[in-house]
Amino acid sequence: MSAGAVIIRSATADDIESLEAIEIGCFTTTDPTVAQAAPGEVATAVRRGEVLVATIDREIVGFVQASARSPGHHFVDDIAVIESARDHGIGRQLVGAVLTQVGESCLVACTIAPSNTASLILFSRLGFVITAFLPDYYGPGKDRLWLERSPRPG
Numbered sequence: 001m002s003a004g005a006v007i008i009r010s011a012t013a014d015d016i017e018s019l020e021a022i023e024i025g026c027f028t029t030t031d032p033t034v035a036q037a038a039p040g041e042v043a044t045a046v047r048r049g050e051v052l053v054a055t056i057d058r059e060i061v062g063f064v065q066a067s068a069r070s071p072g073h074h075f076v077d078d079i080a081v082i083e084s085a086r087d088h089g090i091g092r093q094l095v096g097a098v099l100t101q102v103g104e105s106c107l108v109a110c111t112i113a114p115s116n117t118a119s120l121i122l123f124s125r126l127g128f129v130i131t132a133f134l135p136d137y138y139g140p141g142k143d144r145l146w147l148e149r150s151p152r153p154g
């Protein structure tokens with residue numbers, strides 16, 4: 001991985017092609033631990049302002065998509081870091097940026113496959129806890145865990 005500084009910024013329309021390539025590279029439809037976004041989902045999310053990207057030397061190395069579900073309740077829909085940049089704290093910075101954006105008073109949730117160790121560790125380090133097991137959430141055999149980071153007392 002390049003030694004340049006990691007910059008987290010909002011995604012723009014110019015990023016959509018790179019983001020879709022990362023999505024395809026990181027999420028395969030045959031792997032039950034991950035669920036690929038539906039076609040056009042990333043582009044729609046970018047236009048809605050729901051996507052942050054991590055760049056190094058202007059190259060996008062990861063992104064996170066998060067959206068408001070109701071007042072005071074946010075959901076992390078998608079996160080991916082390119083393979084060559086993993087385990088360098090970029091996922092943590094991306095989710096951390098979402099938490100900073102939404103503030104301490106917001107409940108933030110996500111779903112993770114029980115076998116997705118990297119993702120489970122990432123979110124648990126940031127204060128998320130497993131609150132439910134969702135069998136067959138994405139179809140037969142595609143179970144998910146529901147994780148939440150509770151609002152912090154103000």
Ligand SMILES: CC(C)(COP(=O)(O)OP(=O)(O)OC[C@H]1O[C@@H](n2cnc3c(N)ncnc32)[C@H](O)[C@@H]1OP(=O)(O)O)[C@@H](O)C(=O)NCCC(=O)NCCS
Binds near residue numbers: 033111118119
């Ligand atoms: C999950 C993912 C986004 C993590 O991104 P990352 O940039 O590698 O994560 P970080 O480097 O910030 O790691 C955060 C923590 O998880 C740990 N971790 C990361 N990958 C790990 C792995 N494969 N095994 C064990 N621990 C791991 C790190 O050591 C770190 O722990 P620490 O804070 O104690 O040092 C990345 O692995 C990825 O894109 N995976 C494919 C897509 C995916 O599964 N997305 C999630 C769907 S819910």
